[in-house]
Each structure stands twice: as structure tokens, then as C-alpha cells.
Amino acid sequence: MANTLSGKRVAFVVAPEGTEQVELTEPWKAVQDAGGQPELVSTSPGSIQAFNHLDKADTFPVDKVVTDVSPDDFDALVLPGGVANPDFLRTDPDAVRFVRGFFSQQKPVAAICHAPWTLIEADVVRGRRMTSWPSLQTDLRNAGAEWVDEEVVTDSGFVTSRKPDDLPAFCGKLVEEIAEGKHRAQAKSV
Template sequence: MIVANELAGRRVAFLVAPEGVEQVELTKPWSAVEEAGGQPELVSTQSGHIQAFNHLDKGDTFPVDKVVGEVSPDDYDALVLPGGVANPDFLRTVPEAVRFAGAFFRQEKPVAAICHATWTLVEADVVRGRRMTSWPSLQTDLRNAGAEWVDQEVVVDNGFVTSRKPRDLPAFCGKLVEEFAEGKHHAKAGV
């Protein structure tokens, strides 16, 4: 259950590519952050608008608040990585996006990733030793990167929240608000 003002004063970055983000995996966590009193900001690799998708069909567009190369993780209290297949596949090829995402782990700030979003984190080399979940087709990639992959609705590991798919969004949103409200988490060794 999301409590009003639980995230009051907290800025949350939502890192997305210009195209390919799964719309519901952006909008539901965004609403959860807002309902809890947090301030979400859409961060992308270029200015303008991003294109969301409803699986394979084009969805809505959303205005970009900040460009990843112009912001720092120091500006935010937490990070959300929405899924969609194309979104993280593109982000992991952009060094600024990979560094931005990885820095949240190094600074021990909470991070939430759903579905395919964990691909970006494989590239950032921050999943080693972490217990997590994702869309099932990524389990081999995550295991090869040193993660302990489990098939569960939502997994929390020291402030790192992961879920598998849109159907998991209620549990994902509840846990991300809870972890973001707690703030800093001590990173595991090797992260």
C-alpha cells in the first residue's frame, strides 16, 4: 500500500531510451512515485519526447525532462528502469546511460528495474552477487553476469527491486516506494 508523502522531497530518475519503453512499465511506477509524494523526472539520451509502446504497438509519447549526459546521480535519490525489449537494448549501448545507472549502485541508492530493464545493469556490471528476477528470457544473461536469478513476482536485494513483467506491477510499485522511502542501502561487496 502506497502512503501519501512517503517519498516527499525525493527526486526519482526514470531512465529510458527515445523509443521502445513499455508504456505501462513507465506509467505505473511513475504514478506510484507521484502518489507517494515523490518527484519523478524522465531522463533520456536525447531531448524532446520518448515513444512508448504497448507491447509491439505504438503507445503515447512523453516529454523528456533531462538528458542523461547533463545530469548526475547526485541529483536524484533513486532510479527506475522501465522495461520493453528495445529500451534497455538501446540504453546499454550508450556509455553515459550505463555510467548513470551504475553510479546509483556505487552510491548505494535504491534502484528498481522491471522486465528487460536489467540488460542495462548487466552492461554496468552491477548485478554480480545480487539476487534478482527479470523477464524469463534474460535469466541466462543475468546468471552469466554473476546474478542469482529467481522466478518471483518481486525480489528485493539491498535496495535493488526487480520484477518480471507488467502483471507484477502492483507488487513492484509497492516495493519500490518502500525501498525508495528507506533511502541509502549498503552495497554488497564487489558492487
């Protein structure tokens, strides 16, 4: 797995505050370990504040601001969870537009926990089979998704998981989907 993502740039989109730290750091490490280049994209420059549930954790430097990048610049997108993170991102039109662009370009997207709130706002879940933190199931069904309670779900290059306990399966599947390289042909477009 050491070089399966060699040359692949992966955007990790997070709000300035509220991302669940382990849902950022574990997928980040998986991308790096596979030879990929993760980049932290946020709505403002500087650094982001991660959390361990409700407690402040570490800060991480922002590599790019969402208004300065395009999905064209990346091979895939990862959306970490945390309750506040996607709730903030879904209210930022530039972040929503950026996320929607990965689906329009049929690139791999991985989202865990509460992150699908941003995807609902981007109007990209309709007709897709997916999972999330259980409290989002009604929101996702109302947005047209088929919600299932499974550790990890893949739908044509789109990977979702429920919670931090699912991270090993989530990380393995997101690396596999990014490495596969068939997404432009198989993914559903918006």
C-alpha cells in the same frame, strides 16, 4: 503513503523509443502518489515514444538528458522495461555510466522486465539475487546474478520484477525501498 517520498527525486531512465508504457506510467504514478518527484531522463532531448508491446502508444516529454545529470541529483532510479528500451540503453556509454553511478552511491534502483540488460552492461548484477523477464535469466546468471522466478525480489535496496502483471507488487516495493532511507548503509557497492 501520500507523503512517504516527499522531497525525493526519482530518475526514470528510458531510451527515445521502445519502453513498455505501463512499466513507465505505473511506477511513475506510484512515486507521484507517494509524494515523490519523478523525472524522465533519456539519451536525447524532446520526447520518448512508448509502446504497448509492439504497438506505438503515447509520447512523453523528456525532463533531462542523461549527459546533463548525475546520480547526485536523485534519490533513486527506476528502469522500465520493453525489449528495445534496455537494448538501446546498454549501448549508450553515458546511460550505462549514469546507471552504474546509482550502485556506486548505494542508492535504491528498481528494474522491471527486460531492464536488467542495462544493468548487465553496467556490471552491477554480480552476486545479487534478482528476477526479470524469463528470457534474460541465462544472461543474468552469466553476469553473476542469482536469478529467481518471483513476482518481486529485493536485494539491499535493489528491486526487480518480471513483467507488467507484477506491477502492483513492484510499485509497492520500490516506494517502500526509496522511503526506507537505509540504503547507503545496507546496499552492496560496486
